[in-house]
Amino acid sequence: MTMEKNNRIDLHTHSNASDGVLSAKELLERAVNNNIDLLAITDHDTVSGYRSVQARAGQLGINLITGVELSTVWSGLGVHIVGLNFDPNHQAITTLLDNxxxxxxxxxxxxxxxxxxxxxxxxxxxxxxxxxxxxxxxxxxxxxxxxxxxxxxxxxxxxxxxGTGKIGDVKNTWVSLSAGVAAIRAGGGVAAVAHPNHYQLTRSKLLRLLDDFIAAGGQGIEVIAGKQQRDITEKMANIANDKGLYASTGSDFHRPLAYTADVGELPPLPDSVKPIWHLFD
Incomplete structure (x- = not known):
């Protein structure tokens, strides 16, 4: 897919098909109003929001690709994986989401x-x-x-x-990271580690996570995840380059709030990284 780093791109958003506030239609219209060139609706473990506006996106002239945010487990830790540009009707995807x-x-x-x-x-x-x-x-x-x-x-x-470590923190029901990535790849999609700084891992543990992710077929990492400090972006860009990963960018938009990123309210990716949309057909 031909896109430039200065295009307005958001590959991590949520509608009320999962835990967002806006309907998928309202989210799509917000993206259009914000002059977004490429959008992924990445609801948690469902593509129903995407399906509801797929036809409407074409009418509005916005590039909308499939997306999902998977809850997975790696070494006892809950890790979210964003799947992008996959076939939502592929058996590997439908089975995964049913599970x-x-x-x-x-x-x-x-x-x-x-x-x-x-x-x-x-x-x-x-x-x-x-x-x-x-x-x-x-x-x-x-x-x-x-x-x-x-x-x-x-x-x-x-x-x-x-929250993490509290009585309501239950992780043992989720698919393994490797199985989640494998399903996304089987469906023709690209897998990226979501908001890697969110997990508050030591550098060595984050690198071990990424090694296992890559071994499973993962290809991307969110270098920009919502509103974050520039030093975090630089850190993730360096890790992406060191590991040969493609860089993704996303607001993780759930609702309009002054202290969180709006749809597409993101700086350009650093010049040094390979944009993940280069992998999209």
């Missing part, structure tokens, strides 16, 4: 049971009534906790109950 949907429900039930045992009763029926057809995630549980008065806001819910 992830089942895993999400199982994980949700485990989290709700843990919270109930803690004296904070929550039911799957209550949660599904709030979420509707969207892919259920911890942000939805956090909002239900706020609605029921168990937390003052969703940030507090994550800080006390749902």
């Amino acid at each position: 992830q949907r089942t895993a999400r429900k199982k994980r949700c039930e485990q989290i709700l049971q843990r919270l109930t045992n803690l004296g904070l009763p929550l039911t799957l029926e209550e949660l599904q009534a709030n979420v509707g057809s969207a892919t259920i995630g911890r942000p939805h549980i956090a909002q239900l906790m706020v609605d029921k008065g168990y937390a003052g806001n969703t940030r507090q819910a994550f800080k006390k109950y749902l």
Whole structure:
């Protein structure tokens, strides 16, 4: 795909098909209004948002590619992998997403049971009534906790109950990193490690993660992930080059907030890196 680094590109966004606030249609229109040239809607473990606006994107003249953000496990750590430009109807993809949907429900039930045992009763029926057809995630549980008065806001819910290392941090239902990457590649897509600085890994552990990711067939890393300091971008660009990885860029947009990146509100990739869209047909 012919794109330049100064084109407006966003390869990591979310609609209300998972844990975003805007519908896929509203997200697409926001991207058009922001003059985005290339967009991926990367909802958690689902492509339903993409499917709902695929035809509309062509009418609006925006390049929309398939995308998904997979929850995976590597060495006991939850790692998100962004899949891009794959065939959403390929059996490897449909099987993977069906399995992830089942895993999400199982994980949700485990989290709700843990919270109930803690004296904070929550039911799957209550949660599904709030979420509707969207892919259920911890942000939805956090909002239900706020609605029921168990937390003052969703940030507090994550800080006390749902964040990494807390009682609601359940990872053992997810697909392995290697299996997730393999499915994306089988579907003709490109896999990238999402927001690598988010995991707060030592440099040596991050490099081990990337080595295993590459061995599984991974080809990319988010060099730019939302609003981040320039030194983080430079660090990730250097790692991408050292490991021979292609560079991706994404806002990780969920909702319009002053302190987070809007759709496409991203600086150009550093000149030194290979843009991931060079791998797209």
